[in-house]
Amino acid sequence: MRMYDHESGNNLLNLVFTLMEFLVSTILVYLVAVSFGAYLIEDFLATLIFSIFLSLISVMPFLIMIKHKSPIELLERLLFRQEYKTNIEQALSRVSRGSIIGAWFGALVIPLDWDKWWQKWPISCIIGAVVGILVSLLINLIKLKKKVKLDS
């Protein structure tokens, strides 16, 4: 991966690299979706929309909000080691985990034979992800309030 410091570069380069990171993360999410059972090619557009959506809400905020040298290091630190430097980092990773778990639960309704429009891939997953985000935002709010209380 590139070794590039967001702090020192110019804005245009920043933008280009962030977009590239976003592209890579979209491809990764696409592959993850495929490994869970989405078609590799047949339903390309639906899977693509889903992966763009999920990487927009679960990866993009990190890339924009947090200064980092390499995205891999960022992923490692926030996702696996769960070492948060600021409150924002913690809140963001909570939202991103919430969206992933929500999308997972959304997938559970796809096989059922209820013939509802929202059961079609990827609609239920996207709805699940949105619900996940809302729930984690709520948790964030509560935790933040607690912290404010503790601080004051």
Next chain:
Amino acid sequence: MRYVSVTILLVNIIASIYVFSNGFLIRRISLENSSTRSYPSLKKFNKSIILFIDALRFDFIFGNKNGLFGIQILEQLVQEGEARLLKFIADPPTTTMQRIKALMTGSLPTFVDAGSNFDSYLVQEDNIISQMHNHNLSVVILGDDTWLSLFSAEQIHEHHTYPSFNIKDLDTNDENVDREISKFFTLKPHWNLLIAHYLGIDHCGHSFGPNSPVLKRKLTDINNSIKKVIDLMDNETLLVIVGDHGMTETGDHGGDSQLELETALIFYSKKKNFIKKSGIEETRQINLTPTLALLLGIPIPFSNLGIVIDSMFDNRLDSVSANYDQMVKFIRTYESHERLIDDIDGLKSAGDSEELKSILVKIQDACRLKWSTFNLSFCLTGLVNLAFSILNLSLNKDKNINLKFVISFLCVYLALSLLNHNYQNVWIYTIENFILSLAFVIPFSNSYIIRENNSLRFLLTTVLFHKIYLCRKKKDSIFRPLACLILIRVCHVFYVCREELLDSCSQSIFAQQISKSSFSTRVYFVFFIFNFMFISGVFFVIKTKNSTLNLFLSASLLILGTYNFLQILSKDSTVIKYPQLLLARLSLLLFTAQKIFAYSSIKRISKTNRFFFINLSVVMFASLVLGESLLSVWLLALVLHLTANDDLVFLFLLEHYFFYATGHETTFTHIKWESAFHGFDGDNNNKLVRVVMALMIISNTFAAKIVTLLNIVKKGEKKMSGNLLQFFVINATKVFFSALSVFVLRRHLMVWKIFAPRFVFDGIGLFTSLFFSIYFFCLN
């Protein structure tokens, strides 16, 4: 002491499954004899039309207060005494396929009609269609395509059938039938039995329920169809309008509630003085079979248990005694296979027609009692006993048997552990147990069972991503879980298509059966090369320094390879059948020889040699029996090699998933019967040969299970017995949930098609895993 208690519990588990299935799965032997004696003096009609109206509940005939029900033309005919209406009582299960079977054979179809052929749903027993065919009378079938899966197309003169699966489509089938049926009165009137199957009302029930205005529309449609048929038919034709079952207040059927059982039977003919009686009688559905057979002048089907509706005949005594002769003949033949009626000598022929009829009623009731009622006390005893044995076994003092399975049992574990203060640690177990609970819940939904392969892959992938997460956290290499992930995803090429998914699913070339598929020989050469690579790979892995052994090994593998090669070639010719048979037998013989040699002379041969022999025999047997599933079993072995041997939840999911990924499905039509015929001819009556053939089929069907068990035994030498037992407990829990699901859903529409077969497969799978666990345990 521990062994004793474990043994008792194991026996208890098996016994309770046996008790449960005795109460739930009603069995019957289907005889293939056919009647020959016909009674021309009773014949009244040359031609007959059966309007088969799916889900025609009895009260649909007459208008009700809401004005929703009512079929005008029938109401009118019945009130004028032109047509004869009978309340028609069906026998459970009230599903269309079982009802058609009952009406045509006059028998009481059960879930397992044990016959010589499981390969298809084709009716094996003597029936009206085959009798018509035997007497050169032509049969025309219009409508639901279920008929074609039950009766072979050769026996049917002409058919125009349409799929019945889409319950949203109320009209296509009925409109097509209406269009076709008029042609048979004008353009091509040369038929003797015309069956028109209307699906609209049934579909309307499933989609909208019986109290919707849509039903009114469908009843009006049916009314018009009947009117048209009555206008077109001539004086020498008998019109029979039958419903196969009713529907509940929600529009479903399958169970045995009154609304589902009561349907209507109407006789109508323009012949003078045909209808002699008015007033509504009750009659059993199967009673139509002998009546129709006698009216049309064909023999009564051999296995018929229906009692002729004698008021339809001029000579009542003749009709009843014809019925009596047939039924007693059937009972006597059946008794030579299985006991049916206690007092068989009491069936002496009596003079009076009423007396004869009472004997027939006695026989029918005895058979019905045996063949059509669930034994709920057996079911409950089995279930409760099973639950207790599993709980007991998992609470056994042995530390290896973990409490967590008991609790994940009820899915409550998730909630419990969330309340636990030690948040982080419990979470790890919780995810796996949560997934396990989900896997246990699958049999409660038919959609999940139909797509169980994909559902399990989804769960497995989740577990693997969790593993990747854990590995990264500990900064381990993620190679193993990642490789498993890819291997498992790739295995979807081995899936076979269930009947329910045929329009959205296509089988890849890897899942095609070698003997049945129509692909070019090139594909088989690819398969052959894979097989050859596999065998030679094994050769290099287990090669020894002993040159005699190596010679022996290469000879065995050569024979096996040649056999596989011949199998591919023999698709188009029968010339090489004999050498093929010989080679297969030779390899079976070698397999047995190796087994005996490896185990009988444990002390005399070295450990490496013994290992070598065991492996070789496994490989030989596998490549002989597995056929096209060999490749996926090979992939399973690879995945197993990459996983820890005490990761039992994962192993369980893996074994469960690879049942599907080795090209199997939990339906009887997908059992790979041809795996039994390696080295044996089709018709072999030798008992020992039959046992070997059954073993070969079981090894093919549960290959994934056996390989997984072998893996547990091979790796976990220290904790092996504990692991085996724990693995068995998880499997038994799975069977418990399957049994619970069929018990709870015994009124479900799909119980005989989807839920019950799955339970049967799970049950047999458990027996298999017990057998092989003990076998492997004893070997070590």
